[in-house]
Amino acid sequence: MQDNLGNYLSRARRSSDFLKHSIKTTLEDIYFDSKQLILSPGPTQLFQLTKDAIGSTGWMANSALKHFLTLSGLLKAPDGIKGDVEAEFIVKKVSKNIPLDPKRYPPAKIFSALYRELEFSYVHPNHKSRLQCPKIFPTIVLVSGVLNEIYKTASFERGVQNIGKKNNLKYIVATVSGVKGSDFNSGQLAEQLFEYHKHHPDEKFWFLTYSKGGIDVLYFLRDHAEWSCKNVVGISTLATPILGSRHLNKRYIRMASKLKRDLSEFGRNYLGQELDFFSEAFQRSISTKQRSWFFKNYHKLPTNIFYTALALSCNWHEGHIYMMLAKLMFPSDTINDGVVDADCAFFPKYFNAINLGIYHGHHLIAARSSSFSQEALIEAHLILLKYKYLI
Known part of the structure; x- marks a missing residue:
């Protein structure tokens, strides 16, 4: 009884802290965006303020709901x-x-x-856990996925930051386009990493990638295999459509075709780049064409680094409202996280890699506003990879 009460109070404190953090961060974001709009009025600044106001207030509302459910005992721990x-x-x-x-x-x-x-x-x-988060020598490179420009931070950056407070993790955020194909983003990664490495020649890199960001890095590893063999220790993909995603194919293409002109204009006006989701390069990176790409190119990937993959799954009514809509718009007969089919998020058996399994979560758990325990997922990677002498 005492143990259960202690756990309940502990969960309540954690939930309360998360709610307070969401309120504080929301107010800071809205204040900053409002100030920028006043100093430099324009559609881009107005869009940023509107986006943050909607997203951040949604974060607060979701945090408040989770806190209520925690206090009431309705949220399963x-x-x-x-x-x-x-x-x-x-x-x-x-x-x-x-x-x-x-x-x-x-x-x-x-x-x-x-x-x-x-x-x-x-x-x-x-x-009090037996496990201790280890110190590691590689620099973590965070690579986000589709439409990453609309988020304030990189995928899983919140989790990495919090773990870094305990063991002084070093990480960098790679800037990739969330609306272009992986061929383009491979070049973007090369420019940034080569320049960074000039100033930090002794550092090695571990790619921690989310969603399409993992595909972008696979293209980079293929295009720059020799450099990667010397400077990269491995790549860990999280909810990445390594073999494409079946249920986005037909319906996604029809929808993108209808919205192509509107999306392009919206991107130019508010994001500074066209949102060409209908481009062949972008489609190839997330559709089942990615399966044939991997089969044709896997032998060109570095063989002296490690590869791990993890998939997610959730029911249609669980998690973020956007993921509920995604489940309804892009139905699938297979286990998926709302965007990526779980079986397509693993490396194929003919490739030497470590598939870590399927874990409960929707496709937006990597966002700063997610209550998902990002820290636990990343720390489990750190401990396993250190235990296996891979980092």
Whole structure:
């Protein structure tokens, strides 16, 4: 009883802190955007203020709802690993850096135990976990996906920042276009990374990518394999359509065709670039054409770095309102997160990679405003990769 009460109060504090943070950040964003609009009136500034006002107030409302559900006991908390003998055994061994039988305990099983333990710790701050977030030597490169320009921060940047407060993680955010194909973004990545590396020649890079950002990095690794062999330790993809996404094909193309002119004009006026979702390059990066691209190009990817992949899944009524609409607009018979089919988010069996499994979450969990435990997901990656001597 005392343990349950302690967990409840701990969850309530976490929920309250998240709500306070959302209110504080929202007010700061709206104040800054309002000031910019006054100093430099124009459609771009007005769009930015409107976008942030809608998005941030939605964040506050969602945080308030989650806080209410937490206080009322209606929001189900993660169970953790208590009582799961095998998971407790894995966490104990990993925490002491004791090797596990790789046949009995493959990376996906280890990762699952780590994530469940860390997720419980994140939701219940009073829980003292055996696991400690390790220090790593590579610099993390965050690469976001489609329409990343509309967000204030990069995908999973909030999680990386919070973990960095504990172990001094070093990371950079790569700027890629959220509306162009992966061929174009490969060039963008090359310009930024080569320039950065000139000033930091001793640093190695670990790509932590989300959604289409993972495809962009795969193109980069293919185009610059020799440089990557020397300077990249690995890539971890999260909800990336490595083999394309089946359920976006026909309906997406029909919709994009109808909206092409309006999207292009909107992009020029408010985002500073055309939103050409109907371009062949963009389609190839997210449709099933990506499957054939990977088969034709996988042998050109660096072989001395690691590759990991993780997929997401959610029901149509769960999570963000945008994901509910996506589920209704782009229905699929297979498990998906509202955008990407889970089976397409894994590397194929013929490629030497580590597929970490499917985890509960919709396709917008990487946003700053998401209440998803980004920290737990990233920290589980760090611990597993360090345990396997990959970083």
